Structures are given as C-alpha cells and as structure tokens.
Amino acid sequence: MRRSLxxxxxxxxxxxxxCAAALAQTTTTQTPTQTPTQTPTQTTVTTQTTQxxxxxxxxxxxxxxxxxxxxxxxxxxGTNFSxxxxxxxxxxxxxxxxxxxDLSGLPTDLTGVNLYAVDPLGKVTMLGPVNVSNGVxxxxxxxxxxxxxxxxxxxxxxxxxxxxxxxxxxxxxxxGLAVLPLAxxxxxxxxxxxxxxxxxTVGATPAYAAPMLNVRGxxxxxxTKLKVNLTxxxxxxxxxxxxxxxxxxPTTITARFHELKESPGGKVxxxxxxxxxxxxVKLGQVVNTGRRNEAEIKSETTxxxxxxxxxxxxxxxxxxxxxxxxxxxxVNR
Numbered sequence: 225m226r227r228s229l230x231x232x233x234x235x236x237x238x239x240x241x242x243c244a245a246a247l248a249q250t251t252t253t254q255t256p257t258q259t260p261t262q263t264p265t266q267t268t269v270t271t272q273t274t275q276x277x278x279x280x281x282x283x284x285x286x287x288x289x290x291x292x293x294x295x296x297x298x299x300x301x302g303t304n305f306s307x308x309x310x311x312x313x314x315x316x317x318x319x320x321x322x323x324x325x326d327l328s329g330l331p332t333d334l335t336g337v338n339l340y341a342v343d344p345l346g347k348v349t350m351l352g353p354v355n356v357s358n359g360v361x362x363x364x365x366x367x368x369x370x371x372x373x374x375x376x377x378x379x380x381x382x383x384x385x386x387x388x389x390x391x392x393x394x395x396x397x398x399x400g401l402a403v404l405p406l407a408x409x410x411x412x413x414x415x416x417x418x419x420x421x422x423x424x425t426v427g428a429t430p431a432y433a434a435p436m437l438n439v440r441g442x443x444x445x446x447x448t449k450l451k452v453n454l455t456x457x458x459x460x461x462x463x464x465x466x467x468x469x470x471x472x473x474p475t476t477i478t479a480r481f482h483e484l485k486e487s488p489g490g491k492v493x494x495x496x497x498x499x500x501x502x503x504x505v506k507l508g509q510v511v512n513t514g515r516r517n518e519a520e521i522k523s524e525t526t527x528x529x530x531x532x533x534x535x536x537x538x539x540x541x542x543x544x545x546x547x548x549x550x551x552x553x554x555v556n557r
Contacts, residue, residue, distance in 0.1 A: 437450075
C-alpha cells in the first residue's frame, strides 16, 4: 500500500514537471522577434510649387519662433562643408524677425553664400547674399516670417530644397521648440500633411516626447493609477493620474494637481497626450493664480496609445495646439 502511494506521488510530480516545461517552451516560442532589416521610414510630401522631405534626419526643421525671446539656432553643415561651423541668433519682433549670422571655417576661396528661409508650406524665400572673407562671415537679415527654417547655399536661385540641394548649412531645431509639419494650401490654413517628424536626428529624442503608456495593455473599464512629481518651477508639486480605457472607445484621463501653493502664479500648466508618431493633443490646462493648492483636469482621447507630459506655458490661449514652454512633468508607467 505504501509503495503504491509513493509511485502515485512520483507520477503526479513528473506530470506537473512535464506540463511546466511544455508551458515554458510555448511561451518562449510565442515571443515576438524584430526583423533585423527594418529601417527608419521616410515620407516625401509634394506641393504644387516645391518639394520637401520630412524625415527623422533633421532635413525638415521648420519651427515657430517665440515673440520677444532671443533663440540661438545652430547650423548643421552640408557634405561639402563638414569643417565649417555656424549659428544664428533669432529675435522675433512685433512686425518682423531679426537674424544675426555668425559663420566660420568655410573654404578660404569661397566669397559668398546665400541665405534662404523655408516656411511651413515649403516655400523658399531668399533673404539675401552673405559675404564671406577668409572663411568667416557675420551679417544681419530680417524677414516678416515667424515660422521657418534657415538654409545657406552657394546657389543663388533656389526654388526648392531637396535631398540633392547643394547646402552649406541647414538650421537645426533649437532646444525647447517643436518641428512644424509641412502644411498644404489646398486644405484649411496650417493643416498638417503627413506626420510630425523627430526634432533632432535618427535615434534622438524629440524636443517634446514622452514614453508610450501601452494603453492597449490596460484593462478596459478599469483605471490605472500613476503619479508624477513635477520639476523645474513646479518642484514640490505632484500630479496623480487615473487612466481608464473605456469599453465604448475613448480613454478617460483625470489629472489631479497637488501642492501648488509654492508654484509660480500667472502661469498655465498644460497637459498633453503625445502619439507614437509625435502628434500632440491638448487635454486641458490649469491657470494658476498663485493662491490655489489643488486643481483637476479631466479629459478623454481616442488615441490608441499615447504618452503624457505637462508643460509650463505663458499663455492660456485656446489656439495653442502644440507645446512651446518647458516640460515640468513626464509620466512613466
């Protein structure tokens, strides 16, 4: 009788072990693998008058310059000007924008280049020639534009900026600003065509980015609680989040701000959802009077997945459709 019990126990243990091994093998087999030949995609967008390439290598760097604030714009040299260096100081006034160039390391036999501004429609406007002496140039220009990127080229008659354009310098994206998408004249003014692009280079983090929260992996009808401690001028404040993917489609986001007494008054705290392709959705804002201690934003979005970030803005205007101020909080799951 005792031997039979021992045999039964041994068989049972062996059965459980075999099942566990099979389950482990099944789990390993189902693990997804990434195809090693995958490469970053590029989107070519063509308008009636010009062509521009929107891709993650920084070749499309149109930004909106803030008013009454000097912005330093670094230049990325072209292939034939790899040893050159350059930057511009850009100041947007009430009725025009000033551009002060400072270039060095250009070929000593080069006597001049030409400065162009490219607007969100891809339209190329020549701002003027730049005189070069012994590889150095300092010169000032002005333009009525407030949204543009800068290109310097030896060519004097450019009407389009493409991958094969002879470029001496191309402006990089200033820190804290976001790339504007290419717009189209046959849609509502300023409407985006295609997707937003990375603000810097391949593999780099865009100026305004947040990790995806894997909303698809959250249980629908149930809320996920997350917390973020704010930084910068809002250090000491915190936000508690409730994220609930609803069964009828949209995801509800509730953000409760705490400990705001020490935060600066007269500022606007804006909550943004960021999609995987770097599109922004404004979920709500809090206008701090300097006396409130708590506040709440409740919103919803149909984005299938998103990240969350909070910026400190100077304006509460409803037309603010992308972040411009400093990031004071990024939500991690």
